[in-house]
Amino acid sequence: MVQTALIISASALVLTGLFGVITRRNVIRILLALNLLETGVNLFLVSIGYAPGKEAPIVTARITGPISPFVDPLPQALVLTSIVIGLGTTALALAITLRHYRAARRLTLEETGHAS
Amino acid sequence: MIVWVASLGVLMFAGALAVLFQRSLRGAILTFGIVSLASALLFVLMKAYDVAITEASIGAVLTTAVFFWSLRRLEDEGYEDKE
Amino acid sequence: MKTRNEILIHLGALLLVAALAVAAGLAVTADEPGLGLLDAGVESRPSARYVFKTVRAAPPEGGAVVEPGGKGYENGAANIVTAVVADYRVLDTLGEVLVLFAAASGVGLLIPIRRRSAGERQASPIVRTAVPLIMFLALITGAYIVLHGHLSPGGGFSGGAVIASAFILRFLAGRRPDPRGKRLLSALESAAGLALLTVGLIGLAVSGTFFAGFMPQGTLGSFASGGILVIVYTLIGIKVAAELSGLSADFVGGK
Numbered sequence: 001m002v003q004t005a006l007i008i009s010a011s012a013l014v015l016t017g018l019f020g021v022i023t024r025r026n027v028i029r030i031l032l033a034l035n036l037l038e039t040g041v042n043l044f045l046v047s048i049g050y051a052p053g054k055e056a057p058i059v060t061a062r063i064t065g066p067i068s069p070f071v072d073p074l075p076q077a078l079v080l081t082s083i084v085i086g087l088g089t090t091a092l093a094l095a096i097t098l099r100h101y102r103a104a105r106r107l108t109l110e111e112t113g114h115a116s
Numbered sequence: 117m118i119v120w121v122a123s124l125g126v127l128m129f130a131g132a133l134a135v136l137f138q139r140s141l142r143g144a145i146l147t148f149g150i151v152s153l154a155s156a157l158l159f160v161l162m163k164a165y166d167v168a169i170t171e172a173s174i175g176a177v178l179t180t181a182v183f184f185w186s187l188r189r190l191e192d193e194g195y196e197d198k199e
Numbered sequence: 200m201k202t203r204n205e206i207l208i209h210l211g212a213l214l215l216v217a218a219l220a221v222a223a224g225l226a227v228t229a230d231e232p233g234l235g236l237l238d239a240g241v242e243s244r245p246s247a248r249y250v251f252k253t254v255r256a257a258p259p260e261g262g263a264v265v266e267p268g269g270k271g272y273e274n275g276a277a278n279i280v281t282a283v284v285a286d287y288r289v290l291d292t293l294g295e296v297l298v299l300f301a302a303a304s305g306v307g308l309l310i311p312i313r314r315r316s317a318g319e320r321q322a323s324p325i326v327r328t329a330v331p332l333i334m335f336l337a338l339i340t341g342a343y344i345v346l347h348g349h350l351s352p353g354g355g356f357s358g359g360a361v362i363a364s365a366f367i368l369r370f371l372a373g374r375r376p377d378p379r380g381k382r383l384l385s386a387l388e389s390a391a392g393l394a395l396l397t398v399g400l401i402g403l404a405v406s407g408t409f410f411a412g413f414m415p416q417g418t419l420g421s422f423a424s425g426g427i428l429v430i431v432y433t434l435i436g437i438k439v440a441a442e443l444s445g446l447s448a449d450f451v452g453g454k
Contacts, residue, residue: 002118006162009125011223013151015216016132022212023205026197028141028187032148035179036132039155042171046164052117056163057250057279058351059419062266066247066258070279074246076164077283081295083167084356084439087174087182088302091446094186095310101190102311165352166280169344173360178443181367185450189313 006047013040025108027097031090038086042079049075120161128154141187141197149180249283267420275416275424276349284354285428285435289410293395296435300392303442306449307385313452322373330372337365345436349425355432359439366444376448384445391438398430 013036020033049072057073101107131151138144152175159168248254251263252272267277276282284292345358370376402411410427417424 002121005118005121005125006158007227009121009128009158011220012125012129013132013155015220016129016136018219019212019216020132020136022215023209024136026141028183029136029144032135032144032183035148035175036135036151039152039171039175042167043155043158046159046162046167049164050162054163056165056352058165059265059267059277059279062264063250064264065262066251067262068244068247068250070250071163072244072246073249073279073283074244076167076280077288078291079164079167080170080280080284080354080356081291083170083174085295085298087179088299090179091182091450092302092305092309094182095306095449098186098189098311099309101193101195107190107195166278166354166357169352170354170357170360173357173364177364178360178447181447182450185447189450189452192313 002052003047003050006050007044010040010044010047013037013043016040027100027107027109030109031093031097034093035086035090038082042082042086045075045079045082048072117161121158124154124158124161128158142184145180145183145187148183149176152176152179249287250279252282254287265419269419270417272416272419274428275419275426276428277420277424278349278351278354280352281349281354281428281432282425285348285431286412286425289399289431292431292435293399293410296392296395296438299439299442300388303388303446306446310449310452322371327372330368334365334368337361337368341365341436341440345433346429347422348432348436349428350420350422355435356439359436360443362436362440363443363447367447370447370451376451381445381448384441384448388438388441388445391434391441395431395434395438398427398434402427 017033017035017037017040021030021037024030024033051071054071055069057070057076063069097107128151131147131154134147135144135151138147153172156168156172156176159165159171248258251258251265252274253259253263255273265272274282274286276286341358341361341364343358344353344361345355348354348358399410402413403409405411405413410431412426412428414426414430416426423429
């Protein structure tokens, strides 16, 4: 039940971000929607590794046996990298936007496919 | 637990719609910061503490700050959102 | 929505989103063992070998045992996510450091130099007085998060971001970034990146594998544990802090 709610929340963010990237005209809004998309994907990845009743993956007591008592640590490690890379690409995209505004004096994409 | 997850999920979805359809750009950036912080809370609920602290410090603080700085520099050059 | 093209794009986007939602819902709730996501048992995944530190050697009969205070594991870090990021999958982390470096360099090259605008407001006295105090606390907290990445949640990336936030506070209080400080930050970032690669090459020279450990793993749960993991994560923390501070200085601009 909890996993269903988590996956639905993450997918809602991803689909809203995708809708925003396709339909918005302002470049800043497109970048915001792209960031929403990335946040949703990160949520989705971590929620795959979640199981109710398991603990956080830090060894504080003795653990035994072939069955791991922790949530899955592998998606968390991948999402750590993904969050930092999201910041890097957003910063670079905004720097390009600043340059583009100096040259073109507008921030909207007018017709389909043209940012004249 | 599911009450927290469901309410945070509804808040994130409403915030995402507000980011897309809000009229002012500064409000959209601020709402994006709220969505990012809500996702950090969801990470805490999923017992992913490293991911939560990274998302809170990088996603909610630094990305929002970078957006606000860019908007300020755009307005220095004479940009006004007429949308 | 003014033109016909815009209405068509909106409808097309809605249809695409609805189709993706239906497809994702069917995939997640599927009954086949390889496809459905809701019943993927966390216990039987291969990442259990990361948890029990039996990646390089097979797990013993009757299951492995990991406990705080124990010695002789192949990785002595108590935080398993840190062990995955900085020891088992350090090549992915190296690639991520490279991506962040490319992004920060791109921002430094592309962003226009800001002319000082006419209406610069100075920050209020409360902000100007409180910032040195809060900056001191933020630097200590960030350094703690970086150094204890193998014992508690945190590590190089979040600690580096907290240290960079301390420098951002100075910009908020009205202190403009100066070129000498930016050159120092850039030199520090490059030095940390080179030191990280040198650590990997030392591992190559000692044991024949890139980023092989050349320090003892120690007792799990103590500060001196994890081998070269502490060195790797501290270097990453310094690099990320310098990079994000330089990035923020570029965005704030000013002479």
